[in-house]
Amino acid sequence: FFPWPAAPPAYAAKAVVQGGSGKGKPATAYFKPLQAGDVLESTAEHRWICATAATLSFALLVKAAFAASAAALTAAAVLRYVLAAIIGYEFADFGSGVYHWAMDNYGNAKTPVFGRQIEAFQGHHERPWTITHRQTCNNLHQSCIATMPPLAAWLLLVSAPSALIFGAVAMSFIILAQELHKWSHTLPRDALPLAESLQAMGAVIARKNHLAHHRSPFDTNYCIVSGHCNRALDAVGFFPLLERAIHALNGVEPRSWTNQRFDFSDSTEGEELMER
Numbered sequence: 001f002f003p004w005p006a007a008p009p010a011y012a013a014k015a016v017v018q019g020g021s022g023k024g025k026p027a028t029a030y031f032k033p034l035q036a037g038d039v040l041e042s043t044a045e046h047r048w049i050c051a052t053a054a055t056l057s058f059a060l061l062v063k064a065a066f067a068a069s070a071a072a073l074t075a076a077a078v079l080r081y082v083l084a085a086i087i088g089y090e091f092a093d094f095g096s097g098v099y100h101w102a103m104d105n106y107g108n109a110k111t112p113v114f115g116r117q118i119e120a121f122q123g124h125h126e127r128p129w130t131i132t133h134r135q136t137c138n139n140l141h142q143s144c145i146a147t148m149p150p151l152a153a154w155l156l157l158v159s160a161p162s163a164l165i166f167g168a169v170a171m172s173f174i175i176l177a178q179e180l181h182k183w184s185h186t187l188p189r190d191a192l193p194l195a196e197s198l199q200a201m202g203a204v205i206a207r208k209n210h211l212a213h214h215r216s217p218f219d220t221n222y223c224i225v226s227g228h229c230n231r232a233l234d235a236v237g238f239f240p241l242l243e244r245a246i247h248a249l250n251g252v253e254p255r256s257w258t259n260q261r262f263d264f265s266d267s268t269e270g271e272e273l274m275e276r
Contacts, residue, residue, distance in 0.1 A: 006165055019208045034081065041135050046137040046222070049141045050144050053144035053148050053151065053175055054144075056151040056152060057171060060164060062149060068161040068164075069160060071161055080161075082160040084169070088166040088168070088173070090226065090229065091166070093226045095170075095174055099235060100121070101242075104121055104125075104222070105254035105255045119262065123217055123259070125214065126261070128185055128214055132185050132190070139178045139182055140176070143176075144175055147171045174225075181224040182224060184211070184213075186207075186210070190194070204226060205223070206227060209221060217256045219240075239256075
């Protein structure tokens with residue numbers, strides 16, 4: 001239904017790495033990302049970063065539980081806690097969309113701080129299946145780095161149960177956004193049963209919903225946690241409104257207007273096997 005460049009199926013690439021003469025060799029040896037220096041495997045540093053962020057998230061959830069248990073557990077309080085969790089989840093979806101839109105449309109590989117991420121987002125448009133080969137901590141460590149400061153601040157400075165629940169849920173799913181994004185690119189035959197169930201329930205970003213984003217000029221369906229915000233944001237023209245405001249302010253046109261694509265011609269072709 002959606003235009004999609006040909007790609008080797010994820011299960012085939014994984015089978016090559018796991019069996020035969022390729023046994024024990026990293027996926028990056030067979031399937032090169034377009035971004036120079038990028039790898040698909042998790043490193044020890046990635047794991048430590050993710051473990052630290054997970055510890056902070058868990059500590060925040062524990063603090064929220066203790067704060068809630070210390071307060072009167074009335075029906076109104078329970079409703080507030082449930083609403084805080086729902087709002088936190090949808091805030092993560094909205095935040096993922098705003099960040100995705102910004103990385104897709106502005107800056108370049110040399111932009112301070114965000115340059116590598118901007119380049120990676122453009123590489124994802126050219127080779128969207130690469131994300132399905134990424135190990136989890138490799139996929140999540142950048143989000144973990146971004147959320148650790150607010151997680152620590154929330155843990156130290158916030159005491160209200162509802163605010164703690166909101167922060168814990170919002171930041172946990174901001175961390176997990178890229179893994180939910182990966183699920184939306186994974187073929188049904190390769191997907192985890194949990195991922196398929198959550199997508200079928202509409203609890204996380206569904207494959208069809210996200211693949212609508214991967215049509216040039218990549219200007220809709222930016223949200224990648226639940227995907228629930230996409231319809232409303234696109235219906236009211238939220239991102240085009242931001243683009244017009246930015247253009248009026250500084251004259252910069254977003255890539256959704258210019259359809260500019262990054263030049264990865266010097267990179268190793270992603271679908272070629274490096275060793276056989």
